[in-house]
Amino acid sequence: MSWTLMLHGGAGQMTPATLTPAQVEGATEALGRALDAGAAVLAGDGSALDAVEAAVRVLEDDPHFNSGRGAALTHDGIAELDAAIMDGRDRNAGSVAGVTATRHPVSLARAVMAHSPHVLLSGAGADTFAREQGCEAATQDWLVLPERRAQLEEMLAGGGAFDVDMKYGTVGAVACDSHGHVAAATSTGGVTGKRWGRIGDSPLIGAGTYADDRAGAVSCTGSGEFFIRVGVAHEICARARIGGMPVTEAARAVLDEVRAMGGTGGVIVAAPDGTAAWHFTTPGLYRARLSSEGGREIGVFGESPGAA
Numbered sequence: 001m002s003w004t005l006m007l008h009g010g011a012g013q014m015t016p017a018t019l020t021p022a023q024v025e026g027a028t029e030a031l032g033r034a035l036d037a038g039a040a041v042l043a044g045d046g047s048a049l050d051a052v053e054a055a056v057r058v059l060e061d062d063p064h065f066n067s068g069r070g071a072a073l074t075h076d077g078i079a080e081l082d083a084a085i086m087d088g089r090d091r092n093a094g095s096v097a098g099v100t101a102t103r104h105p106v107s108l109a110r111a112v113m114a115h116s117p118h119v120l121l122s123g124a125g126a127d128t129f130a131r132e133q134g135c136e137a138a139t140q141d142w143l144v145l146p147e148r149r150a151q152l153e154e155m156l157a158g159g160g161a162f163d164v165d166m167k168y169g170t171v172g173a174v175a176c177d178s179h180g181h182v183a184a185a186t187s188t189g190g191v192t193g194k195r196w197g198r199i200g201d202s203p204l205i206g207a208g209t210y211a212d213d214r215a216g217a218v219s220c221t222g223s224g225e226f227f228i229r230v231g232v233a234h235e236i237c238a239r240a241r242i243g244g245m246p247v248t249e250a251a252r253a254v255l256d257e258v259r260a261m262g263g264t265g266g267v268i269v270a271a272p273d274g275t276a277a278w279h280f281t282t283p284g285l286y287r288a289r290l291s292s293e294g295g296r297e298i299g300v301f302g303e304s305p306g307a308a
Ligand code: ASP
Pocket: 010, 011, 166, 168, 169, 170, 188, 189, 190, 191, 199, 200, 201, 202, 208, 220, 221, 222, 223, 224, 225
């Protein structure tokens, strides 16, 4: 039985000129570990849902990415985390926004899905629910890294405009398991310098994250405000399900629409037919792919689109 797994670690202005070899190596190594964690689930006949959660947890702990530890900071210097997870079998979903005291927002999103009557919890209430559910706590001291503080200070010194061109991004995973079921998960700190309880596309079901066995699973990264307005993840699935478009084509068409409105970013897509693809309109996208047939691939720069 075949399976596919695809990850992203954010879209942005990554080029060989803007990243050091050590940054590329560190991020590549972490993507490899996340791929292994998800692949172990899928190879053991586990579900796509378990696989995407396992992979995202690895990236949340890794400081190279804007999620969990190492998240981008708000205007006030706080790590406020957003995450979502969705199961393509029944379109069950859970998400959290503005979490400040939980180590793995993706697992908290899963707990919201599995153990609450709600889909989206936010702020202090979400952290309270995390403790009730036994999700591991994290302090701001642990979540906030000096590089992120420096990035915020640089941004504030430059006048405080939103930094949507982050070098390190949001993380996400999509998978199709050996039973043909898909799932998606996304986790992020959002954008540097965000204010007023800003929430991006990542935790919004249909915008940054979506999964439906009738179409595919999608996780997004990029300028969230545009992704929300286009409803990118659901729009890609709708074009596949209703319009009969291959998901790869749908991904390209929808990102073109986002670009026409002024937004850029990337998506990863997994479909029940075994398609695993990415598409991005930024100079780079941290990405990784593996399937039961092999084809292990990890990339950072250029070469969009990619499909298998
Ligand atoms: N889409 C994320 C947000 O707007 C940021 C990113 O993907 O880099 O919160």
